[in-house]
Amino acid sequence: MDNQQQNIESQEQNQIDFQKVFECLKKHKKLYIKVLPIVFVVACIIMISLPNKYTCEVLLAPELSTRRSTASISALAQQVGLKMGSGTLGNTEALYPTLYPDLINSSDFKVSLFNVPVHKKDSARIMTYYDYLKNEQKSPWWSLAINSVGSFFSSLISEEEDASVDDERPLDPFQLTKAQTNIVKSLEKSIVCEVDEKTLEISITVTDQDPLICATMADSVQARLQDFIAEYRTKKAKVDLVFNQNLYAEAKERYHKARLEYAAYADANQDMVWATDRIKLMDLENEMQLQYESYRTITQQLRAAEAKVQEDTPSFTTLQSATVPVKKSGPKRTKIVLVMVFLAFIGTSVWILYKEDQLKPLLGLS
Numbered sequence: 001m002d003n004q005q006q007n008i009e010s011q012e013q014n015q016i017d018f019q020k021v022f023e024c025l026k027k028h029k030k031l032y033i034k035v036l037p038i039v040f041v042v043a044c045i046i047m048i049s050l051p052n053k054y055t056c057e058v059l060l061a062p063e064l065s066t067r068r069s070t071a072s073i074s075a076l077a078q079q080v081g082l083k084m085g086s087g088t089l090g091n092t093e094a095l096y097p098t099l100y101p102d103l104i105n106s107s108d109f110k111v112s113l114f115n116v117p118v119h120k121k122d123s124a125r126i127m128t129y130y131d132y133l134k135n136e137q138k139s140p141w142w143s144l145a146i147n148s149v150g151s152f153f154s155s156l157i158s159e160e161e162d163a164s165v166d167d168e169r170p171l172d173p174f175q176l177t178k179a180q181t182n183i184v185k186s187l188e189k190s191i192v193c194e195v196d197e198k199t200l201e202i203s204i205t206v207t208d209q210d211p212l213i214c215a216t217m218a219d220s221v222q223a224r225l226q227d228f229i230a231e232y233r234t235k236k237a238k239v240d241l242v243f244n245q246n247l248y249a250e251a252k253e254r255y256h257k258a259r260l261e262y263a264a265y266a267d268a269n270q271d272m273v274w275a276t277d278r279i280k281l282m283d284l285e286n287e288m289q290l291q292y293e294s295y296r297t298i299t300q301q302l303r304a305a306e307a308k309v310q311e312d313t314p315s316f317t318t319l320q321s322a323t324v325p326v327k328k329s330g331p332k333r334t335k336i337v338l339v340m341v342f343l344a345f346i347g348t349s350v351w352i353l354y355k356e357d358q359l360k361p362l363l364g365l366s
Contacts, residue, residue: 024356039344047333051138054211055329056218059319060202062097097200101193110187111173116220121212133183211325219322226316234312241305251298255291262288
């Protein structure tokens with residue numbers, strides 16, 4: 001009997017009295033009047049300090065040949081433990097579309113973007129992309145304050161002369177300066193490449209503070225990626241083409257020389273009496289014919305090498321080209337301010353309930 005009465009009393013104590021909770025919150029309404037406007041003003045100041053950002057997206061679809069498609073299927077089959085013919089697997093490309101994001105994230109590719117000429121939407125002044133990232137980026141006031149304090153302490157530790165010399169050093173992808181390294185790291189967030197593993201659709205997204213530069217860099221990244229892939233896949237074919245071009249030039253020169261020698265000897269010995277003259281003319285004619293056959297064969301090889309370069313050159317279908325964005329992609333100032341005010345309301349309410357000893361019953365604690 002006593003146990004039942006104790007359980008009933010404990011249940012009554014654990015029940016939430018919403019009216020009492022509301023009265024406690026209402027009693028401290030002046031605190032809400034103080035806190036919420038302050039949080040709202042601070043949130044607005046923070047949001048105004050954040051620069052606008054624009055996003056441009058480019059969509060590509062690589063056109064894979066039958067040989068390349070078979071190679072990709074073989075590679076996938078090998079991953080799940082299936083074995084296919086060695087001849088098929090031997091054609092597997094080392095640079096598959098799923099590796100394109102790693103290529104764009106590489107330092108070499110990002111450094112190659114530094115010299116791209118750009119200009120802001122509200123200005124006609126041409127500058128390199130590196131100069132724009134280094135000198136034209138807007139930052140919130142607290143970032144400038146933090147950077148100033150960090151620069152002050154770093155100047156006390158390191159020599160100022162070494163830092164200035166380091167900044168003036170020419171661009172070298174093998175040995176980047178500290179400023180160049182920071183810019184390369186910042187590009188990891190502003191330039192993003194994603195590949196759909198099912199459809200192999202390539203998405204290149206560029207985010208920047210200026211809409212025109214955003215679209216310009218999206219188009220530049222697309223073009224440089226295509227050029228890199230084309231150079232990679234046609235590298236061996238181009239080497240063979242240059243080799244055949246040299247053979248073609250040499251064969252053409254030998255054939256032209258043999259033809260001139262034959263014509264000159266035939267003109268000088270039109271009335272041939274001696275057999276040695278006729279034999280000499282026959283030898284020159286055979287040599288000319290031999291050089292002609294060599295010249296014709298190498299010409300066919302040259303045409304085949306040119307066709308091979310064209311065959312290995314990859315093609316991409318542009319599903320969505322780069323366009324200058326009209327609307328900013330961020331920051332979502334209104335939503336962020338409302339979230340901050342809501343969190344301030346929740347935090348203030350929790351503090352009031354804790355002060356009024358109503359938090360434990362609300363959480364179901366004895």
